[in-house]
Amino acid sequence: MRNVDCRQAQQLLHGYLDGELDLVHSVEMEQHLQNCGACKSAYEQQQTLRRVIGGGSLYYRAPADLRKRVRSELRRVNPPKLALNPRLRSIMSLATAAMLLVTVTWAVDRNWRGDATEAVVDQVVASHVRSLLVDHVADVASSDRHQVKPWFSGKLDYSPEVNDFAPQGFPLIGGRLDYVNHRPVAAMVYGRRKHVINLFCWPTTGQHSAALQPLQRQGYQLFHWTKSGLEFWAMSDLNAAELQQFAKLVQAAGTESSAN
Amino acid sequence: MHLPKGSKTRLYEKQRASFEEAVLPHLDAAYNLARWLTRNEADADDVVQEALLRAFRFYESFHGLNCRAWLLTIVRNTCCTWLQANRAGEPTITFDEELHSTETQSTSPDAALLANADREMLQQAMEELPQEFREVIVLRELEGVTYKEIAEIAGIPMGTVMSRLARARGRLQQCLARRLGKDA
Numbered sequence: 001m002r003n004v005d006c007r008q009a010q011q012l013l014h015g016y017l018d019g020e021l022d023l024v025h026s027v028e029m030e031q032h033l034q035n036c037g038a039c040k041s042a043y044e045q046q047q048t049l050r051r052v053i054g055g056g057s058l059y060y061r062a063p064a065d066l067r068k069r070v071r072s073e074l075r076r077v078n079p080p081k082l083a084l085n086p087r088l089r090s091i092m093s094l095a096t097a098a099m100l101l102v103t104v105t106w107a108v109d110r111n112w113r114g115d116a117t118e119a120v121v122d123q124v125v126a127s128h129v130r131s132l133l134v135d136h137v138a139d140v141a142s143s144d145r146h147q148v149k150p151w152f153s154g155k156l157d158y159s160p161e162v163n164d165f166a167p168q169g170f171p172l173i174g175g176r177l178d179y180v181n182h183r184p185v186a187a188m189v190y191g192r193r194k195h196v197i198n199l200f201c202w203p204t205t206g207q208h209s210a211a212l213q214p215l216q217r218q219g220y221q222l223f224h225w226t227k228s229g230l231e232f233w234a235m236s237d238l239n240a241a242e243l244q245q246f247a248k249l250v251q252a253a254g255t256e257s258s259a260n
Numbered sequence: 261m262h263l264p265k266g267s268k269t270r271l272y273e274k275q276r277a278s279f280e281e282a283v284l285p286h287l288d289a290a291y292n293l294a295r296w297l298t299r300n301e302a303d304a305d306d307v308v309q310e311a312l313l314r315a316f317r318f319y320e321s322f323h324g325l326n327c328r329a330w331l332l333t334i335v336r337n338t339c340c341t342w343l344q345a346n347r348a349g350e351p352t353i354t355f356d357e358e359l360h361s362t363e364t365q366s367t368s369p370d371a372a373l374l375a376n377a378d379r380e381m382l383q384q385a386m387e388e389l390p391q392e393f394r395e396v397i398v399l400r401e402l403e404g405v406t407y408k409e410i411a412e413i414a415g416i417p418m419g420t421v422m423s424r425l426a427r428a429r430g431r432l433q434q435c436l437a438r439r440l441g442k443d444a
Contacts, residue, residue, distance in 0.1 A: 018407065045371045045374060045433065046429060046433075048375050049436075052374060053386070058382055058383065058402060060304070061292070062290070062291035070309060073313060074279070074312070
């Protein structure tokens with residue numbers, strides 16, 4: 001083991017004092033202090049200084065109410081976030097907000113439209129059922145489309161297309177005024193053997209055409225489509241295939257008449 | 261991920277309870293450091309509150325075992341920010357370590373004499389220390405923090421910790437010797 005001189009001892013003194021030296025240096029210091037009065041005296045002074053500073057009189061304890069205040073503050077603030085850097089966090093919150101907006105918009109739109117459509121279906125079904133219950137399918141009972149069509153004018157703010165499909169097995173029975181989707185609507189009544197078909201139509205807000213869409217409610221068949229700014233609902237207790245055949249006839253007739 | 265409101269609240273409560281359990285036992289250490297760095301009790305109060313809320317915000321990022329060192333690092337940084345904002349006008353003494361390296365040897369008071377220093381004298385000697393010396397003394401002598409932890413908290417290399425402590429102690433010794441000499 002080598003000897004530590006006074007210069008080295010001075011450098012190692014504080015590490016020795018704080019118990020931060022490795023074992024070898026620690027032993028070397030111990031030996032040097034035993035043999036060197038000056039260094040030993042310096043060491044003792046430092047020990048005394050440590051004792052007076054660390055004696056406890058200089059320690060400031062947290063006031064009792066600080067602990068209380070910290071506790072209540074912690075209950076007041078927002079919960080901790082993940083420790084992201086602020087830039088990334090702001091980007092992320094923007095992205096979250098955007099996603100939320102899209103989701104809400106989509107959900108509201110879907111919900112609103114879905115509910116609206118569902119409400120209309122209910123009204124159409126109710127209207128059809130009512131017409132059969134009170135045995136009042138037609139306000140104007142006529143197989144003559146030239147009688148039925150003028151009957152609607154003056155009662156509606158639009159003029160529905162009225163066709164007779166007797167040659168195809170769907171004779172016109174008559175016309176009826178009904179109230180669906182917060183407005184008076186035209187209901188054209190057709191027959192198929194013993195079955196009654198109600199064909200509702202009213203102007204729609206959009207100009208787009210929607211393809212034939214089959215629905216089933218309470219054992220009834222429904223077909224819905226839009227064409228040339230009009231919304232169509234065909235409803236019957238007829239089987240789906242025959243009602244679809246009827247719906248296609250109506251669609252085709254509309255094309256012919258608008259072509260005329 | 262959407263948690264039900266109730267379970268989210270419970271999660272926060274759990275987190276807060278865990279934070280309080282881990283961190284609040286070190287409130288005295290936090291306050292003591294803040295008091296010595298700001299040299300004022302009311303300011304220490306403010307800084308500690310701010311530091312603890314900051315610590316709570318970043319609690320999730322704390323995965324270490326040494327909660328006291330983690331908290332003291334936050335307290336120290338909060339203090340530094342606070343001092344810059346509120347005491348920027350004060351002259352900061354940058355201590356030339358080379359220039360004063362022989363100080364310890366120039367006048368060496370008697371160990372017995374040092375023991376006579378009263379609280380007021382110690383307090384003044386401590387407050388006269390430049391901040392970078394005061395903080396290592398507080399951490400080492402009042403908190404009993406190791407060199408490694410001091411390096412972490414003060415953001416300095418391990419080697420600097422010992423030399424800073426040596427200089428700081430030398431300054432304290434000088435200051436006390438002067439005062440004790442006057443009294444005598």
